Structure formats: C-alpha cells, structure tokens
Amino acid sequence: MRASALLFPTLREDPAEAETVSHRLLYRAGMIRKTAGGIYTYLPLGLRVLHKVMQIVREEMDRAGSQEVGLPIIQPSELWMQSGRWAVYGDEMFRLKDRHDRDFCLGPTHEEVITDLVSHEVHSYRELPLLLYQIQNKYRDEIRPRFGLMRAREFIMKDLYSFDVDEAGLEVSYQKMYEAYCRVFDRMGLDYRVVQADVGAIGGAASHEFIVLASTGESKVVFCDGCSYAANVEKSECLPEPRGERAEPAPLEKVHTPGRRTIAEVSEFLGLPAWQTAKTLVYVADGKPLAVMVRGDRELNEIKLKNFLGANELFMADEAWTRELTGAGFGSLGPVGLQLPLYADLEVELMANLAAGANQDDYHYVNLNPGRDFTPAAYVDLREAEAGDLCPSCREGRLAETRGIETGHIFKLGTKYSQAMGATFMDETGQERLMVMGCYGIGVSRTMAAAVEQNNDENGIIWPMAIAPYQVMVVPVNVNNAEQREAAESIYARLQAAGVEVLLDDRDERAGVKFKDADLIGIPLRITIGPKSLAAGKVEVKRRREAEARQVELERVVDVVRELIAADLTP
RNA sequence: CGGGGCGUAGCGCAGCUUGGUAGCGCGUCUGAUUUGGGAUCAGAAGGUCGCAGGUUCAAAUCCUGUCGCCCCGACCA
Numbered sequence: 001m002r003a004s005a006l007l008f009p010t011l012r013e014d015p016a017e018a019e020t021v022s023h024r025l026l027y028r029a030g031m032i033r034k035t036a037g038g039i040y041t042y043l044p045l046g047l048r049v050l051h052k053v054m055q056i057v058r059e060e061m062d063r064a065g066s067q068e069v070g071l072p073i074i075q076p077s078e079l080w081m082q083s084g085r086w087a088v089y090g091d092e093m094f095r096l097k098d099r100h101d102r103d104f105c106l107g108p109t110h111e112e113v114i115t116d117l118v119s120h121e122v123h124s125y126r127e128l129p130l131l132l133y134q135i136q137n138k139y140r141d142e143i144r145p146r147f148g149l150m151r152a153r154e155f156i157m158k159d160l161y162s163f164d165v166d167e168a169g170l171e172v173s174y175q176k177m178y179e180a181y182c183r184v185f186d187r188m189g190l191d192y193r194v195v196q197a198d199v200g201a202i203g204g205a206a207s208h209e210f211i212v213l214a215s216t217g218e219s220k221v222v223f224c225d226g227c228s229y230a231a232n233v234e235k236s237e238c239l240p241e242p243r244g245e246r247a248e249p250a251p252l253e254k255v256h257t258p259g260r261r262t263i264a265e266v267s268e269f270l271g272l273p274a275w276q277t278a279k280t281l282v283y284v285a286d287g288k289p290l291a292v293m294v295r296g297d298r299e300l301n302e303i304k305l306k307n308f309l310g311a312n313e314l315f316m317a318d319e320a321w322t323r324e325l326t327g328a329g330f331g332s333l334g335p336v337g338l339q340l341p342l343y344a345d346l347e348v349e350l351m352a353n354l355a356a357g358a359n360q361d362d363y364h365y366v367n368l369n370p371g372r373d374f375t376p377a378a379y380v381d382l383r384e385a386e387a388g389d390l391c392p393s394c395r396e397g398r399l400a401e402t403r404g405i406e407t408g409h410i411f412k413l414g415t416k417y418s419q420a421m422g423a424t425f426m427d428e429t430g431q432e433r434l435m436v437m438g439c440y441g442i443g444v445s446r447t448m449a450a451a452v453e454q455n456n457d458e459n460g461i462i463w464p465m466a467i468a469p470y471q472v473m474v475v476p477v478n479v480n481n482a483e484q485r486e487a488a489e490s491i492y493a494r495l496q497a498a499g500v501e502v503l504l505d506d507r508d509e510r511a512g513v514k515f516k517d518a519d520l521i522g523i524p525l526r527i528t529i530g531p532k533s534l535a536a537g538k539v540e541v542k543r544r545r546e547a548e549a550r551q552v553e554l555e556r557v558v559d560v561v562r563e564l565i566a567a568d569l570t571p
Numbered sequence: 572c573g574g575g576g577c578g579u580a581g582c583g584c585a586g587c588u589u590g591g592u593a594g595c596g597c598g599u600c601u602g603a604u605u606u607g608g609g610a611u612c613a614g615a616a617g618g619u620c621g622c623a624g625g626u627u628c629a630a631a632u633c634c635u636g637u638c639g640c641c642c643c644g645a646c647c648a
Contacts, residue, residue: 012597012609013583017641037640092646109648143572143646157648209648218647302645315645409648443648459608478606512608519608530607540607 001470003505003517008045010517020216022452023148025461029521031469038145038153045521046448048469050156053444054135056187056466057158064180066131066160071113073137077103079112083420094139094153106139111417111439114161118435119423125165128425128435129173133160135444149449150218150405156444163418163435165427170436174206174412177440181210181408184442189464189568190451193402195221196231197409198303210408210442212450217404222385226397234303236385236399237392240346243275243295247352250367257364261331263296266364270355273297277355278348278368280333282322282340285311289325293335293344293376294383295351301384308343308380332357334365335374344376345383405450406443413437452522461522462544465568470503472561473523477511477530487539487554488529494558500565519544525564527557 008030017034018024026032031046042050058068074096080086086103094106107113114132122130135158145153162173178194185192190212197209209232211221223230231237260266267274277296282289283305290309294300306314323329325340334357335342348354353367368374387401415434418424423435448467455462465471472495476488485506492504503523505514511530518526526549528540533551541560542549552560 009581010609011582016577016583019642034640090646138648140647144642144644146642151647155648159648406648441648446648475607480606508606510606510608510610512606512610515608517609528607532607 001503003473003503003514004507006045006503007043008517008521009043010520018148020147020150020453021456022150022449025452025456025520025522026148026449029461031521032149038142038151040149040152040154040445045469049448049451049463049467050444052467052469053188053447054156054158057135057184057442057444060180060184060187061131061133061158061160063183064131064176066133066162069114069117069132069134071107071110071117071134071136073107073139074104075107075110075113077105079116079421080105082116083112083417085112092140092142094141107136108138108140110134110159111161111413111437112421115417115421115423115437118161118163119418119421122163122423122435123425125425125427128163128165129169130163131160131173131176132163133158133440147218147449149445150453152445155446158442158444160440162438162440163423164437165425165433166436167414170412170414170438174410174438177410177438178208181410181440181442185210185212185408187569188447188451188466190407190447191454192407193221193223193230193404195223196235198232198235198307206412208410209406210410211404212407212447212454213402213404214450214453215403216453217406217450219404219406220401221404222387222389222399222401224391224394224397225400226391227394229391229393229397229399231385233385233401234301236389238346238381238383238385239390239392239395240350241390242350243347246350249369249372250353252368252373253366254358255364255366256362257332258362260362260364266331266355267296270364270366272355272366276351276353278335278344278351280335280338280342280357282317282325282333283314284317284321285309285314287313289317289321289340291326291333291335291338291340291342292382293342293348293356295345295347296355298345298347298383299386300345300382304380304382304384305343308382326359328357328359328361332359332361332363334358334368335376336365336368338374342374342376343378343380343382344370346379346381347383348376349379405446405453407447407450408440408442410440411438413439455522459516460520463522463524465524465565468501468522468524470523471501471565472525472527473503473505473518474527475505475511475514475518475529477528479506479508481531484529484531484534487534491527491529491539491554491557495561498558498562500558500561524568525561527561 010030011028014024015027018027033041035041096104138157142153164170192212195209197207220233222236260269263274267277274297278293280293282291319329355366358365389399391397418435424432427433452461474488474492476484479485495502524544526542538551540549541552
C-alpha cells in the first residue's frame with residue numbers, strides 16, 4: 001500500500017473527547033472515528049488490525065475443533081421470551097419493532113439463537129460434542145459507553161458455544177477453549193493473566209477471565225506470589241486472618257465524635273488504626289434493607305454480598321433512607337441496636353475492642369466486641385481481596401494486585417439454556433437428555449484497544465507484530481530525490497514479493513512528518529532511505545520499540561526484515 | 572438515572588462575566604523557497620456560534636426548553 005493513497009487522517013492534537021490512551025491514540029492515528037456515542041467507524045488501518053485479530057481468533061477456534069457459523073444480528077423476541085431473558089435483560093437491550101409491530105432486538109449475545117438452532121438440528125449423542133462460533137457485532141445499550149472501543153454499544157465479539165452430552169464432556173470442551181484462548185493471546189503478543197471470575201448474570205458453574213494487563217484497566221485482579229492462583233478481586237475468596245494481638249475485652253464506651261464521618265477521620269480522632277474500626281453499610285436487596293459490616297480498612301465486595309443473598313438487585317441505601325432505618329446518617333452507623341439483619345465479614349469475628357458508629361449522629365462506640373456487644377446474623381466472606389492477603393489456594397503465598405482489561409471470558413453454562421430452549425438429544429440408551437453447554441467470548445474490538453493500552457509510548461502506538469496493520473513502513477527521506485525514490489520503490493516491490501505487509505510512504509512530506517506518522521500509527525518496523533546510508537549502499541532498519549536503527553546493505557534488506565518479523569511473531 | 576463539565580471553521584481552543592462588524596493555532600487549497608523528527612514566506616477558502624423558543628433596537632453572549640458529547644458512580648466482551 002502507498003501512503004499517498006491510504007486514508008489515514010492522523011491528528012497532531014488529542015481529540016477533546018478522548019481520555020484513555022487507546023481511545024486517544026486510535027483516534028489520532030486515523031484508525032477509528034466516532035459515529036455516535038459508543039458507536040465507531042473503523043478506517044482502513046483500524047480495520048486491518050481488527051481483521052488480524054479476527055484471523056488469529058478464527059484459526060485458533062478452528063484448530064480447537066469448532067466451526068464458524070453466522071447468526072443473525074436481529075433476533076425475534078420469542079426466543080428471548082422462551083429463555084425468560086426478554087423481561088430480565090432490561091434497558092441494555094436494543095429493542096425494535098418491524099412493520100407488523102412484532103418485537104425484535106439487536107443481539108447483545110447469542111445463547112438463545114444458537115441453542116434454538118442446535119435444538120432443531122442436533123438430536124443424537126453421536127453428533128456431540130459440538131462447538132460453534134461466530135465473529136460478529138454485538139449490541140448493548142450500555143448505561144455509559146466510555147473509553148472509546150473499550151466499552152462501546154456496538155462492538156465486535158467472537159462468541160463460541162459448546163454442546164456436550166454431560167458435565168465431563170463440558171469439562172473437556174472448557175479445557176480446550178481455555179487452551180485455545182491462551183494461544184490466541186500468546187500469538188497476539190499480549191501480556192495477560194487468566195483469572196478465576198464471578199459467573200455474573202449469565203449463570204453457571206465456573207468461569208475464567210483473560211485479562212490483558214494494563215495499569216489503566218477497569219478490572220482488578222490478584223495473584224499469588226507462591227502458586228498459580230489468580231482471580232478477579234470480585235471473585236477472590238478472602239481467608240480471615242487476625243490482625244494484631246487479641247486484646248482482653250475492655251468496657252464498652254460511647255464517645256462523642258463531632259463531624260468525624262470517614263474511617264480516616266474517626267480513626268485519627270480516636271487514635272486507633274483503621275483496622276481496629278469497622279464500617280457498617282446499609283443496603284437494599286430486592287427491596288429488603290439489611291446491614292453489612294466490614295473492617296474499617298477493607299472494602300465491601302458487592303458481588304459477594306449479592307451472591308450470598310441470592311439477590312437480583314442490590315444497591316446501597318441513600319442517606320435519607322439509611323437515617324430512617326438506623327436513626328443516624330452515614331459515618332455514624334454501627335452494629336449496636338440495629339433494627340436490621342446484620343451480616344459481618346469473617347474478619348469481624350476476629351476483632352476485639354473495635355470502634356464503630358453508635359447509630360446516633362456524631363457518636364461512636366469503642367471497645368466493641370463481637371459476641372458480647374453485638375451478634376450478626378452470620379459471618380460471611382464479604383470483603384474485596386487486596387494485595388497482601390493470604391492466598392486462598394495454597395494458604396502460604398501472599399496476593400499481589402494488578403489491573404487489566406477483560407478481553408476474554410469463558411463460562412460453564414450447564415443446562416440453563418438447553419432446558420429453556422429444549423436442546424435435548426438421545427443418548428446411547430434411548431434416553432432423552434439435556435445438552436450441557438458452555439459459552440466463550442473474546443472482545444475483538446476491545447482486544448484491539450487493550451493492545452494499544454498495553455503497547456504505546458509518547459510517540460504513539462507500538463503494535464505487536466502479529467496484529468500490526470502493516471509490518472513494515474518504507475520511508476524515503478525525500479521522494480523528490482530520484483535515487484532515494486528508486487531505492488524505496490525497489491525495496492517496496494521486493495518486500496511485497498516476499499509476502500511482507502508493507503506500507504510505502506511515498507508522500508511528498510518532510511522526513512519529520514513521515515517519522516511522526518510512522519511512530520503514531522505504530523508500524524513495528526521502519527526502513528529509512530536517506531542520502532547518507534544510501535551513498536554507502538545501505539538503508540536503516542529500525543524497530544518501533546527501539547531507539548537505535550541498524551544499517552543494512554540494500555540486497556540484505558528483505559532477509560533482515562523477514563528475520564525481524566519472524567522473531568516478533570511469537571508462536 | 573444521580574453528580575460534574577462541555578457544545579463557536581475539519582481538529583484544538585478564545586470570545587460569553589459587562590449584548591453592538593465572529594477571532595486564534597493547527598489542518599486544507601494556490602505559489603515560491605525548502606527537505607533526516609510535525610518547515611518558512613505570500614495569498615485564499617472555510618462558521619445557520621448544537622437546535623427551538625423568549626427578552627431586546629440588537630443575542631455566540633441574557634432567560635427557558637431541548638438534543639448531543641465527555642468525565643465520576645450502579646452494568647459488562
């Protein structure tokens with residue numbers, strides 16, 4: 001491709017609307033443009049990256065023994081009514097009507113459609129296991145689309161569904177996918193972690209997330225320094241460990257704490273460390289209020305609470321409602337005299353002489369002791385894991401914390417959808433049985449953004465070789481110089497002939513402009529053809545990631561480039 | 572939906588407080604001189620000031636409504 005003919009409108013300045021690195025750089029590099037909130041247009045360079053990601057995904061899904069299908073974007077409401085999700089899915093689903101006033105939606109996911117298909121077309125254990133996938137646009141009317149491609153309303157996803165005769169079969173399919181996903185992210189050259197995840201609304205038995213590490217990521221994960229344990233903080237189990245010496249219970253005391261609301265303010269005022277305080281929070285689960293208590297220096301994990309309660313809807317009560325229920329506002333809540341069901345984190349049981357609110361504005365109790373002064377309905381694992389925690393798996397190592405972007409998620413679904421959609425088969429004994437399903441997603445467009453989020457510098461994107469829009473950019477310093485132009489054309493032709501994806505910057509621009517653009521769009525290799533080296537029969541070959549270029553004889557250029565590409569394409 | 576911010580030329584912004592000829596930088600077009608890290612000079616094009624009402628002799632500016640966008644929170648690939 002010639003840069004003179006390529007549509008890649010690079011920008012010198014950051015677009016005002018873009019906050020995150022990937023959004024900014026993809027925009028500036030002329031790879032994406034916004035068409036509406038959370039809806040993007042892919043320009044030629046951006047689309048090439050997407051295609052590369054898709055191709056790697058496709059190859060690995062095929063290699064794992066699955067088959068590609070094309071499912072409809074527009075889906076009839078009947079299927080969703082059958083699974084019960086038409087009512088449950090809520091505002092996140094784009095809904096539309098046809099001219100006959102029939103209800104449809106834009107597919108946010110495809111469990112219904114695929115299970116319906118399989119229920120009609122597959123009837124025997126002899127046809128199982130079956131793994132089907134597609135790569136397609138998904139539509140979710142996000143409450144708040146943001147971060148460019150990271151959380152869009154229209155996005156590209158690879159979704160794969162497995163159908164097995166039993167749990168053991170599902171286990172095999174799940175394992176296959178786990179490995180296929182690792183190969184996908186390995187091949188793309190991304191630094192990622194596989195972590196245990198919460199199953200969320202999709203439901204099912206087990207789940208892993210594939211997290212591309214990036215400090216700007218939305219997901220927080222913990223991993224053990226001693227064993228292979230890794231989990232999303234939403235999921236990670238917390239083992240209770242006592243902190244400090246277990247003191248003898250002291251007499252309960254009520255203290256005036258004027259204006260002290262936060263844990264930091266209260267602990268400073270009382271002269272106690274935060275871990276000797278506790279915070280009490282009032283929540284509403286499916287309309288019923290309740291209170292939860294965690295150590296002052298910990299964070300409540302709402303997902304754990306939601307799972308424990310088996311609640312569909314959970315939110316924190318606002319201050320007015322909280323006051324109505326407890327008699328005090330935020331900052332003075334505590335377990336004593338509470339007229340609500342109270343659930344305390346496991347750690348609370350190990351605490352002694354702790355401080356907490358008195359359910360009276362500006363008053364706290366000190367020397368509270370669980371069992372003596374208050375008794376929760378239950379002690380439950382409710383807090384969010386954090387760095388330094390004891391590993392729940394090996395019980396020896398300590399957890400470290402990192403952030404990342406969830407680019408893949410695999411679930412064991414079980415029979416939830418096969419039951420609802422009537423996906424059954426005849427087994428060897430003539431018995432009709434439900435298929436056991438799994439579902440497996442990769443956010444293709446999000447992966448593109450995650451790759452940028454992880455690979456960039458002050459000059460722009462640094463694409464991993466495997467997903468770069470072009471592998472090499474050939475830059476003659478001055479196209480008006482015949483010698484340089486001819487050398488560039490010759491190298492361009494030879495590289496193309498050798499099957500290298502090459503972009504020739506034949507624009508009549510100053511060298512600086514071309515270098516800036518090459519860096520911004522992140523082409524991994526650059527061949528610079530300038531007067532100095534050309535006089536010696538050489539050109540410069542520079543890796544985007546490195547500062548220094550190497551001098552290469554003209555006739556060796558193709559070989560050197562191929563070697564560099566091969567070295568950067570991890571198996 | 573709650574909180575915060577913003578809509579003025581393709582992009583980034585000023586002007587609005589105190590109403591009175593719509594401005595700057597980048598980009599674009601023409602010409603010249605340039606050509607190894609976003610050139611210089613000369614000239615030019617380009618804007619219903621998001622939209623709709625209202626106040627006023629007069630509105631980008633004041634008022635009301637509305638639409639859209641961005642950021643923070645509850646959702647998720």
